[in-house]
Amino acid sequence: MKYSVEQIMTAAYPVMPVLAVNRVEDAVPLAEALKAGGLTVLEVTLRTEAAMAVIEAMKTVEGVIVGAGTVTNETQLIELQRIGADFAISPGATPRLLEAGKAVDFPFLPAIASVSEMMQGLEMGYSSFKFFPAEASGGVAALKSFAGPFPNVSFCPTGGISIANFKDYLALDNVKCVGGSWVVPADALNQQDWSRIEQLAREACL
Numbered sequence: 001m002k003y004s005v006e007q008i009m010t011a012a013y014p015v016m017p018v019l020a021v022n023r024v025e026d027a028v029p030l031a032e033a034l035k036a037g038g039l040t041v042l043e044v045t046l047r048t049e050a051a052m053a054v055i056e057a058m059k060t061v062e063g064v065i066v067g068a069g070t071v072t073n074e075t076q077l078i079e080l081q082r083i084g085a086d087f088a089i090s091p092g093a094t095p096r097l098l099e100a101g102k103a104v105d106f107p108f109l110p111a112i113a114s115v116s117e118m119m120q121g122l123e124m125g126y127s128s129f130k131f132f133p134a135e136a137s138g139g140v141a142a143l144k145s146f147a148g149p150f151p152n153v154s155f156c157p158t159g160g161i162s163i164a165n166f167k168d169y170l171a172l173d174n175v176k177c178v179g180g181s182w183v184v185p186a187d188a189l190n191q192q193d194w195s196r197i198e199q200l201a202r203e204a205c206l
Ligand code: 3PG
Pocket: 018, 045, 069, 070, 091, 132, 158, 159, 160, 161, 179, 180, 181, 182
């Protein structure tokens, strides 16, 4: 099944775990733990050698939507289309990447950190963006300011978001979901502590 970017952003509980997974064998139990905790839209960053294989493995878990993060070039987008990723997210945007994101058959969510970057994306036909790095780029106050001149633009802020502040973001009309790595700490993943990860996911859903 193919999703639209709006469906990805509102498909489930609006917290998207941002994952960096080194071992392919962790993919399925990790996706199962997050799903059991209530989080079913997963961003697997292309920051590890295993990332593409992890996405393929997670896609065998029923009921989860699995996309890639840290996408920076067209070659990665083409490979993600080949393996059937559900979506892709970038940490920034270049004209070439914005163009390439239009040509793939799944939603691409480019990131912006400023109004001018957003306007370049709007010119290319995008109206949903990751806002990255959210906390360092003005956080909730910046998103509130964006809503005045650009009321129809939607955001998924990530970067510096945690259990302590994610609800402040979700309270904004122009924020459809938030992303963050806090749900899956590296030590919990290294120790394959699936019950702790499930519990952290559950806490993000409270
Ligand atoms: C991302 O790639 O979206 C961010 O690195 C996630 O940021 P965080 O680690 O501060 O949650």
